[in-house]
Amino acid sequence: MRLTQLQRPLQAAAASGFRPGLAFTPTCLSQLFGQLRLDGGSQVEGRRYASVKSQGAYKLKWKRTIPKKMGAKRTGDQFVIPGNIIYKQRGTLWHAGENTIISRNHTIHAAVSGYVKYYRDPAHHPTRQYIGVTFNREDKLPYPPNAVRRRRLNLVASPRKPEPEARDVTGPSGIPLWVVRREGQTLAEAEAELLQATGADGAEQGQQPQQQQLAQEATKARRSKKSLAKQRAARLTELRAQRRRVQRETRVLHLQNDYSYREHNWEIGRLIGPAGRVPGTGKVVARKAALRARRRRRDAEFRKLKASAAARKVRRDAHMEKVAAKKALRAAAEAGEAVEAAKGAAKGKGQGQGKKKA
Numbered sequence: 001m002r003l004t005q006l007q008r009p010l011q012a013a014a015a016s017g018f019r020p021g022l023a024f025t026p027t028c029l030s031q032l033f034g035q036l037r038l039d040g041g042s043q044v045e046g047r048r049y050a051s052v053k054s055q056g057a058y059k060l061k062w063k064r065t066i067p068k069k070m071g072a073k074r075t076g077d078q079f080v081i082p083g084n085i086i087y088k089q090r091g092t093l094w095h096a097g098e099n100t101i102i103s104r105n106h107t108i109h110a111a112v113s114g115y116v117k118y119y120r121d122p123a124h125h126p127t128r129q130y131i132g133v134t135f136n137r138e139d140k141l142p143y144p145p146n147a148v149r150r151r152r153l154n155l156v157a158s159p160r161k162p163e164p165e166a167r168d169v170t171g172p173s174g175i176p177l178w179v180v181r182r183e184g185q186t187l188a189e190a191e192a193e194l195l196q197a198t199g200a201d202g203a204e205q206g207q208q209p210q211q212q213q214l215a216q217e218a219t220k221a222r223r224s225k226k227s228l229a230k231q232r233a234a235r236l237t238e239l240r241a242q243r244r245r246v247q248r249e250t251r252v253l254h255l256q257n258d259y260s261y262r263e264h265n266w267e268i269g270r271l272i273g274p275a276g277r278v279p280g281t282g283k284v285v286a287r288k289a290a291l292r293a294r295r296r297r298r299d300a301e302f303r304k305l306k307a308s309a310a311a312r313k314v315r316r317d318a319h320m321e322k323v324a325a326k327k328a329l330r331a332a333a334e335a336g337e338a339v340e341a342a343k344g345a346a347k348g349k350g351q352g353q354g355k356k357k358a
Contacts, residue, residue, distance in 0.1 A: 076118050077137055080110040086131055097121070097130030098141055112152060117141045171255065179261055181251045 060066070074086045087094050087108045096102040097119065099112045110116070114133040119141040121130055132141045135152060143150070170176055248271055253261035 074110075074116045076116055078116050079114070080116055080133060081113045082110055084110045086110055086116055086133075094118075094129050094131050095125075097132035098143075099133040100131055115139075175255060175259065177255050179253045181253060182246075182249065 068088075068090075070088050070090065072087050074080055074084065080086065085107055086100065089106050089108075092102075092106055094108060096108050098117075099110070099114060101109050101111050103109065108131050110133050112133055112135070114135045115137045117132045117134055117140070119130055119132060120128070121142040123142070123145070124130075130141070134141060135150060139150075168177065251263060252267065253263060255261060
């Protein structure tokens with residue numbers, strides 16, 4: 001132990017620890033310790049304290065408890081998002097106002113994105129204090145009576161895009177920039193026919209006379225639902241094919257730099273077939289569609305394997321049952337033969353003994 005650490009205990013012991021009548025003429029440190037009367041108290045013995053603070057424990061003073069961290073977490077006009085804690089309390093010191101909610105431990109949360117407002121509403125309650133959230137920073141709560149309700153409806157304000165300017169139909173020289181050429185039935189006619197086929201039957205029936213409606217109902221009652229569904233599906237398929245044919249036959253020729261008209265390359269490619277399909281085959285080129293098709297094929301193969309395994313198990317069980325039945329029959333036959341042989345041997349032995357006695 002260092003001498004500096006013993007300085008204070010030594011001074012205390014030297015002041016009251018010498019025996020009376022002894023001369024104090026120390027010649028060295030060992031004589032000094034020999035002449036001291038040490039009574040084993042805490043005055044002389046040294047104490048070593050921790051030089052590193054302990055970690056990992058929440059240490060408080062004995063008069064204090066764990067803090068609850070109550071109070072305001074957001075100030076006025078501060079921006080919040082849904083779920084943010086605005087005020088934490090025990091009891092309703094503040095009440096939930098516009099666009100806020102209160103939880104079961106009286107914590108007030110924001111229900112929408114906006115700006116925090118602390119206010120009073122004498123019309124609603126004379127003494128209560130409220131916390132609300134407004135969509136605009138300059139708004140003040142409470143809103144005036146009979147004011148329009150302000151709701152965002154999960155929409156975000158964004159500047160409206162300017163309407164596109166009217167496209168020029170003719171070039172600087174007065175020549176049309178494109179020419180539309182249609183062959184056969186027009187696209188509008190095909191769409192009208194398709195809409196008429198897929199439209200509601202109730203509207204058409206309302207326009208027809210009552211006798212025709214009754215006749216149609218009787219005819220529909222005679223026909224089966226399955227045949228009507230097949231006819232309707234065939235008609236819709238035919239109309240869709242006609243619509244695609246009209247689309248292919250509708251050509252838009254654009255003016256080129258050499259003052260000639262021709263179609264775009266992608267329009268020429270669409271004449272062969274729809275995008276994502278190989279002409280002449282039903283295979284889909286799109287990646288996700290190909291993955292779905294491969295998954296369907298794999299599932300079908302797995303189903304076949306499971307079915308074949310189940311069939312093999314059934315056959316194997318039936319075969320094992322047959323084998324067990326044959327073994328049981330064979331064992332019964334062998335047991336019967338053994339019994340008959342034993343009876344025959346016993347009978348022969350009895351006859352032999354009778355002959356000897358005779």
